Amino acid sequence: MRNKILDLLKHQQGEYVSGESISDTLNITRAAVWKQIQGLKEAGYDIEGQTRRGYRLLKTPSALDEWALQQDLRTEALGRRLLLFEELPSTNDWLKSLALQDAEHGTVVIAKRQNFGHGRMQRLWESPQGGVWLSILLKPRLSLADAAKLTLSTGVALAQTFKELYGLEVGIKWPNDLVYEGKKIAGILGEVAGEWNAVQSLILGVGVNANFPLQQLSPELAATTLLEIVGQEVNLNGLAATFLYNLEKETHSLEQGDLQGLIRRWTSFAVGINQPVRIDRAGTVYTGVFKGIRENGELILSHEGREMAFSSGEVTLRAEGQYSPN
Numbered sequence: 001m002r003n004k005i006l007d008l009l010k011h012q013q014g015e016y017v018s019g020e021s022i023s024d025t026l027n028i029t030r031a032a033v034w035k036q037i038q039g040l041k042e043a044g045y046d047i048e049g050q051t052r053r054g055y056r057l058l059k060t061p062s063a064l065d066e067w068a069l070q071q072d073l074r075t076e077a078l079g080r081r082l083l084l085f086e087e088l089p090s091t092n093d094w095l096k097s098l099a100l101q102d103a104e105h106g107t108v109v110i111a112k113r114q115n116f117g118h119g120r121m122q123r124l125w126e127s128p129q130g131g132v133w134l135s136i137l138l139k140p141r142l143s144l145a146d147a148a149k150l151t152l153s154t155g156v157a158l159a160q161t162f163k164e165l166y167g168l169e170v171g172i173k174w175p176n177d178l179v180y181e182g183k184k185i186a187g188i189l190g191e192v193a194g195e196w197n198a199v200q201s202l203i204l205g206v207g208v209n210a211n212f213p214l215q216q217l218s219p220e221l222a223a224t225t226l227l228e229i230v231g232q233e234v235n236l237n238g239l240a241a242t243f244l245y246n247l248e249k250e251t252h253s254l255e256q257g258d259l260q261g262l263i264r265r266w267t268s269f270a271v272g273i274n275q276p277v278r279i280d281r282a283g284t285v286y287t288g289v290f291k292g293i294r295e296n297g298e299l300i301l302s303h304e305g306r307e308m309a310f311s312s313g314e315v316t317l318r319a320e321g322q323y324s325p326n
């Protein structure tokens with residue numbers, strides 16, 4: 001009912017729709033229409049009501065909202081099936097179980113908060129209300145090795161989104177963090193769903209610290225939020241929709257074989273290239289200069305005159321300089 005009212009209001013493109021015509025069209029009482037409109041206003045919809053003319057939709061909410069997000073979507077597949085929850089343990093885990101039930105390519109799960117969000121190696125990812133905690137199911141037309149590169153594509157799509165929407169220079173810290181002035185603003189967790197067989201399923205989880213103050217996170221985290229940087233709340237539906245659009249573009253470009261383009265874009269956003277870094281692999285520390293990434297996403301370290309490659313599963317990258325959040 002809620003969405004049908006929104007559809008009717010949208011259809012009039014900012015013009016008034018009378019309460020009577022809504023009640024006639026949807027076969028509900030005028031009181032029920034009024035009640036629905038109140039609910040929409042509480043959800044952040046800016047709806048003007050005038051006694052004789054009716055209602056008109058002025059603005060959609062900036063808080064996460066399924067209808068509003070669908071309006072902003074410009075994708076072919078990503079987010080066309082969209083599930084929004086008030087709270088989940090983890091959107092990645094939820095989508096993983098949906099994938100086992102044969103959910104379709106592009107399915108997106110979003111939660112307003114998570115109580116068991118996680119990063120790599122099951123590290124806890126704090127996910128208070130006001131963030132964008134979302135996971136996307138992709139069944140790309142790619143080999144297993146190439147599909148793994150979609151975590152790189154996700155980083156590029158996120159960095160592009162921050163630039164386009166807010167003019168922010170957000171960098172990618174290998175392998176899966178997005179950082180602004182050395183502080184983590186977003187993270188990516190790519191996981192394989194089930195067995196890799198004929199139809200490969202990949203889950204890309206993305207967490208963005210958006211509309212909440214820093215005080216909502218543990219003080220020891222080197223983190224920041226969009227609210228801190230931009231100084232006001234941003235539209236989370238627009239943010240999610242733009243990111244999904246950019247990710248779809250990146251996915252298509254990888255499917256068309258443009259790996260070089262991906263590496264180029266990733267490198268243009270990467271922080272710390274040609275700078276001294278420390279790499280911790282299972283307790284052993286390697287120092288050297290961060291030279292970039294290989295086509296398979298491995299980090300290249302110039303260490304004591306030779307090149308070493310590190311894959312993301314097992315290592316932590318730290319700067320000797322200023323850019324690292326740690």
Ligand code: ATP
Nearest residue numbers: 119120123124125126177184209221223315316317
């Ligand atoms: P690396 O720097 O190599 O990515 P990491 O220590 O950042 O390693 P990850 O698994 O990438 O580890 O990220 C999880 C870590 O992120 C947590 O251990 C915690 O320190 C930090 N973290 C948790 N929640 C948030 C958040 N909302 N914003 C920023 N950082 C967070």
Ligand code: BTN
Nearest residue numbers: 090092117118119187188205207
């Ligand atoms: C990182 O360690 O930097 C990656 C964090 C990824 C967090 C996101 S939030 C949505 C999705 N659900 C999870 O449990 N994790 C990812």
